Amino acid sequence: MTFELWRNSSNRCWVARGCVERTDVILSGSEVDPSELSLVRVTDLTSFSTPFAPLG
8 A cells, every 4th residue: 555655844744645545545654754654454443442542
């Protein structure tokens, strides 16, 4: 899967955009290089029902 990648020139922040079927996927980060990430398809969220940290 190909993502467009934008890097902030003044710090380590980045944003990447890709498309999975008809869904846009946006990723952002600052402490990890995007080349270290991988995406997985999750079909059953029941094992992820207890969040360990709020988003946002």
